[in-house]
Amino acid sequence: MQKRKLSDICMSICAIIVTYNPDVSMLLTLIESVDKQVDVLCIVDNGSSADFYLNFPFDYISNFKFIKLEDNFGLGTALNKGIELARKLGMEFVLFLDQDSICSQGMVSCLVKHYKECTLLKVAEIGPRFIDINNSNISQHVNYRTLRVGHIPCPEKLSVVQTDVLITSGSLIPIHVLDFVGPMDESLFIDHIDTEWCLRAKSKGYVLLGDCEALMSHNLGEYRKRIWFIYWREVPVHKAFRYYYIFRNSVLLYHRKYVPWSWIRIDLIRLIEIFGFTLLFGPYRLDKITMMFQGIRDAFLGKTGKLPSCQNRNSDS
Structure with missing residues (x-):
């Protein structure tokens, strides 16, 4: 070429x-x-x-x-x-x-x-x-x-x-x-x-x-689910292990001095929405919510890097 x-x-x-x-x-x-x-x-x-x-x-x-x-x-x-x-x-x-x-x-x-x-x-x-x-x-x-x-x-x-x-x-x-x-x-x-x-x-x-x-x-998401919550919206749906990184890394960034409050406020609302949508509408919700809480816990413990391979699953469970 x-x-x-x-x-x-x-x-x-x-x-x-x-x-x-x-x-x-x-x-x-x-x-x-x-x-x-x-x-x-x-x-x-x-x-x-x-x-x-x-x-x-x-x-x-x-x-x-x-x-x-x-x-x-x-x-x-x-x-x-x-x-x-x-x-x-x-x-x-x-x-x-x-x-x-x-x-x-x-x-x-x-x-x-x-x-x-x-x-x-x-x-x-x-x-x-x-x-x-x-x-x-x-x-x-x-x-x-x-x-x-x-x-x-x-x-x-x-x-x-x-x-x-x-x-x-x-x-x-x-x-x-x-x-x-x-x-x-x-x-x-x-x-x-x-x-x-x-x-x-x-x-x-x-x-x-x-x-x-x-x-x-x-491709902006693994797949999206259309749900009614106040109004019709499309919500990205990820594999369970992704929620670990989403929640852990958000909380890690909240503690960094150069991260502005304007972003923290919006991202915190986004995490609450993700949790609520997963709890109400998400498939494999127990595994995904478990990953969310593990991510938050590990952020407060200062853990970074890769989730242990035994938990870094590629299935939708």
Whole structure:
């Protein structure tokens, strides 16, 4: 595949895709969607099955790097391994991608163009809007309102808006910002890694930009359940072990000095809602609620990292 010319945007970019037993067809679609848009494509595999990549068609990917981790060390560790490689290769930017995302044509060039247009701002990262694979809805960028997450509209003729948080996938971050703000927090393992880094960057005086024109298809949840609670709403439903990390990492972040009360207030309400929805409507509710309380307990005990393997279950129970 022919790469885009560096002179087109005068910046070198390494895309970092973190994988864990991915759907091969979706991963190949992601690679095809981004390969021509970046200079280096790096897959960091987080301990997938031993024979998973034996027959993977690596040869057709140009300027490709592969990092195989022997175990699942978590999203933060995998992202940091990719960042280290990008830094060694002299890249100026990293582009984070989840294995279940698909980049739109010209997405990366759009992100870079709008980043360059905001040189008067101290920009930490810029990210696209998302098309939910499940329902084709296009997301809006967000800010923290009094009691809930607010949506920031993209007015006509405005290419970017300032946002309070960006999710990992699709985020374009300059290496020099990572040098100053620091790497991803590996102690969280999964969940809130993107939130924590965004809050840390903002505490150091940086702004986050939501791109109004760049788009990416993304799977925003394992699956969603439509329920009636005051009004009709769709609630994400996760495997039991995920609730351990969601609750533990939230409580861990509540104790950090750079985390603002505006985020804590909204996130605490979100945890209460998750607990209530799970208790009233969720499948396997006993196991999930047990994981929630274990996560809260471990946060107060200062435990971080990976949940013991005997409890880190991949079933929906």
